[in-house]
Amino acid sequence: MNVCEVDCGAFINRMNDGYFAMRYLPFRLTGNIYRGCTHGCVYCYAACTHYYMNASPNDFSKNIFVKINSPEIFQKELKKYDDVKKKKSVLIIGNISDVYQPIEMKYRLTRKILQLCLEYHFPCFIETKSPLVLEDLDLIKGLANQNLIGIGMTVTSYNNEFTKLIEPFIGKHNLIHSEIYQKERISTLKVLSSIGADTYLHITPYFPEMTDRDIEKIISDASDAKIGNVIMAPLELSPYIWNRFSKVLEDNGKFNEIISIYKNLYFNQGRRLGARITTSENHHYHLEEKVSLLCKKYGIGYWAFTNPQFNTDKASGAYRLRYPILLDYWNYAKRNGEIRYKDAIDLANNFPIDNKYIKTFKEYWNSGKLFEGIYGIKKVTIENETYYIYGENTDNLINKDKF
Numbered sequence: 048m049n050v051c052e053v054d055c056g057a058f059i060n061r062m063n064d065g066y067f068a069m070r071y072l073p074f075r076l077t078g079n080i081y082r083g084c085t086h087g088c089v090y091c092y093a094a095c096t097h098y099y100m101n102a103s104p105n106d107f108s109k110n111i112f113v114k115i116n117s118p119e120i121f122q123k124e125l126k127k128y129d130d131v132k133k134k135k136s137v138l139i140i141g142n143i144s145d146v147y148q149p150i151e152m153k154y155r156l157t158r159k160i161l162q163l164c165l166e167y168h169f170p171c172f173i174e175t176k177s178p179l180v181l182e183d184l185d186l187i188k189g190l191a192n193q194n195l196i197g198i199g200m201t202v203t204s205y206n207n208e209f210t211k212l213i214e215p216f217i218g219k220h221n222l223i224h225s226e227i228y229q230k231e232r233i234s235t236l237k238v239l240s241s242i243g244a245d246t247y248l249h250i251t252p253y254f255p256e257m258t259d260r261d262i263e264k265i266i267s268d269a270s271d272a273k274i275g276n277v278i279m280a281p282l283e284l285s286p287y288i289w290n291r292f293s294k295v296l297e298d299n300g301k302f303n304e305i306i307s308i309y310k311n312l313y314f315n316q317g318r319r320l321g322a323r324i325t326t327s328e329n330h331h332y333h334l335e336e337k338v339s340l341l342c343k344k345y346g347i348g349y350w351a352f353t354n355p356q357f358n359t360d361k362a363s364g365a366y367r368l369r370y371p372i373l374l375d376y377w378n379y380a381k382r383n384g385e386i387r388y389k390d391a392i393d394l395a396n397n398f399p400i401d402n403k404y405i406k407t408f409k410e411y412w413n414s415g416k417l418f419e420g421i422y423g424i425k426k427v428t429i430e431n432e433t434y435y436i437y438g439e440n441t442d443n444l445i446n447k448d449k450f
């Protein structure tokens with residue numbers, strides 16, 4: 048592993064309000080302490096961001112850039128938020144590189160960032176695959192007491208042979224003395240839930256067939272651990288990810304049937320999603336339905352992003368200070384039979400949005416992209432006013448035949 052210490056000019060990044068963000072992303076602010084991640088997951092969507100560091104995606108788990116001055120820069124940015132009364136909205140820490148990869152135990156930059164979040168009462172969300180998050184339990188508890196933190200961990204399979212192939216390096220560094228199996232992440236989230244942190248089980252990516260085998264047990268374990276909510280998204284494949292994923296399975300030789308299933312699901316029946324491909328809308332629909340029903344059965348919240356009718360989330364913690372998503376507008380339309388632009392803006396103003404959001408929202412509203420293909424919603428334009436009505440008979444979803 049090569050470690051390269053770099054200075055950053057900014058820590059907080061304000062994401063663009065693209066199609067995906069406007070519909071599904073409850074956050075806009077991100078901050079990455081590390082670029083590159085030694086966990087080495089073969090399905091990593093972030094590896095390609097190494098191009099921005101003039102490095103190859105193949106070196107994402109080997110060349111780690113450490114933003115050594117990130118706490119100082121973050122502190123200056125936080126002061127601006129306090130001075131100009133910018134609205135505080137949840138900051139996702141480490142969305143493209145795990146902030147609790149073992150190198151954190153040397154630098155403790157994540158700890159310093161959390162200390163600042165606590166000092167400035169800034170809401171934050173951490174996504175990690177490592178139990179090293181428990182090293183900062185004291186700070187997490189302080190933030191949780193003020194409803195200022197959410198933590199998500201990924202669990203996709205209890206098949207240890209499979210997970211060792213797809214997440215080859217998690218737990219193999221000196222700083223963690225045992226291999227970390229996915230089941231142990233539920234125990235980690237259990238500890239975090241027990242101190243009042245807002246916790247999320249990320250079934251992301253959902254591996255068709257492999258996750259199917261364990262999904263009920265995973266959700267029932269998550270419920271026993273008192274994890275707050277489940278989030279699910281099926282695996283997406285780029286040529287780069289498919290090559291890595293299929294190669295580790297082929298080399299292992301015990302998962303050949305998975306390769307054939309995926310060729311059919313993705314390359315014959317799948318669809319394009321930006322630069323990647325995913326499974327068909329029909330497949331996604333039935334996955335969301337299945338996960339939602341299991342979450343209901345075991346009494347745990349489910350954030351259904353693409354098919355809002357399956358949502359059972361329990362919004363809480365740092366995500367109280369999130370951006371609105373189409374689910375919020377859909378719920379309003381369902382409750383009231385329709386939603387007009389003024390209603391939508393009044394609703395959006397309950398969230399910590401900025402002017403940039405409102406400007407882009409108008410475009411999405413008028414073009415119909417906000418609700419495109421969404422269950423129960425129909426676009427109406429009368430005398431230059433565009434609004435949306437809700438009704439069971441306006442279901443414009445793809446066919447719902449069992450997949």
Ligand code: SF4
Pocket residue numbers: 084085086087088090091092093094143144145176
């Ligand atoms: S933990 Fe996340 S960032 Fe790190 S390799 Fe895995 S998927 Fe990529």
